[in-house]
Amino acid sequence: MKITPGKLSGLKHVSNERGVIAAAAMDQRGSLQKALAKEKGGEVNDTMMEEFKSLVTEVLTPHASAILLDPEWGLPASKRRAKNAGLLLAYEKTGYDKTGPGRLGDLLDHWSARRLKEAGADCVKILLYYTPFDPKDVNDKKHAWVERIGDECRANDIPFFLEFVGYEEGADEKGFEYAKKKPQIVIESMKEFCKDRYGVDVLKVEVPVNMKFVEGSGVYGGQKAYSRQEAMDLFRKAAGVTTKPFIYLSAGVSNKEFTEALETAAQAGVKFNGVLCGRATWKDGIPIYAKQGASAFRKWLEDEGVKNIENVNDRLKAASSWFQIYEAEPAMAGA
Secondary structure (H helix, E strand, O other): OOOOHHHHHHHHHOOOOOOOEEEEEOOOOHHHHHHHHHHHOOOOOHHHHHHHHHHHHHHHHHHOOEEEEOOOOOHHHHOOOOOOOEEEEEOEOOOOOOOOOOOOOOEOOOOOHHHHHHOOOOEEEEEEEOOOOOOHHHHHHHHHHHHHHHHHHHHOOOOEEEEEEOOOOOOOOOOHHHHHHHHHHHHHHHHHHOOHHHOOOEEEEOOOOOHHHEOOOOOOOOOOOEOHHHHHHHHHHHHHOOOOOEEEEOOOOOHHHHHHHHHHHHHOOOOOOEEEEOHHHHHHHHHHHHHHOHHHHHHHHHHHHHHHHHHHHHHHHHOOOOOOOOOOOHHHHOO
C-alpha cells in the first residue's frame, strides 16, 4: 500500500527507528478525574489534571517513541515531552452519549484535524465503542462517523489512528461470559475498519482474549474461556483479517497482564506493529499523586513507571515494522 508524504512523515515521528510504535498514552480524562477524586477525597481541578499529565509525559517519553495526549488538559504536557517522542492528539470527547443506545461518541467542539495538526499533532486518534452485534442502524451511524474523520485526515494529510473498544450493553465486560464473545468482537471490528473507505492508517486494537480466562496464564483466575493454544489461535486469527498496521492497547489492565498478552502474541507469531500503552504504565501512581503530591509521584514514575514502560518495551522486540506494509524503505522512512 502506498502512503502520502504527510502521513508517512507523521507515522515516522511516532515510531522508533525500527518502524515500531512504542507509544505511551495519557489522554484519559473523565476516568482519570474520577480516579484522582476518589483517592483525594475531593475535587480535582484543571491544574492538577495538567500537572499529572505533564509529569507522566516528562518522565516516560524518554522511554517511548511517542505520547498520546488530549487537547483539553494535555497541551502543556505536550511541550514537556522528550525530543525523540512524537505526538498523537485525541479528537473525541471523553465518554459517550448515554441518552440512547450504542455508546455513540462525539468530537471535541473546538477542534478539527487541521487544528490538531496546527497544535503540533503528528497523528490524530479517535476512540470508538464498537460491537458487530449492535443493530444495523447504530453501526451505520458509526461507520459514517469514521468515514467523515478519515476524509478529514486525508484532506490534512495526517495519519488517522482508530482505537475501538468492544462492549455489550448490560454485560460485565471484565466477566467470563463477555470473555467468550470478545474474540469475535475484536476480529469483526478489525476486519471492518481496515476497509479503504474509512481512511484509517493504524488500528489501535484490544488483545482478542481476556488473559484472566486463559488457562495457565500468569493472571489466570481459575475459570477457563480458552486454552493457551486457543488463545494463540485467536491472536493469529485477529491479525489475519487486517491489511493495515495494528498496535495493541492496554485497556486498563495491570502491567503484568498486558506484558503477558504481548508475549502470547509474540509466541503466536503475530506481526503486530507496537503498542499505545497508558494505564498499565502509570495507573498505580494515581494514589501517590492524590495523597502525597507531585514530587512523590515524580519519584514513583522515575522508579516504578519507568520499570513498567521498560517491561512493555522489552516485549516490543517481537513487534514488526510497518515500513513494509506502507512500502516505505527504512531509509526513506527516515528521510
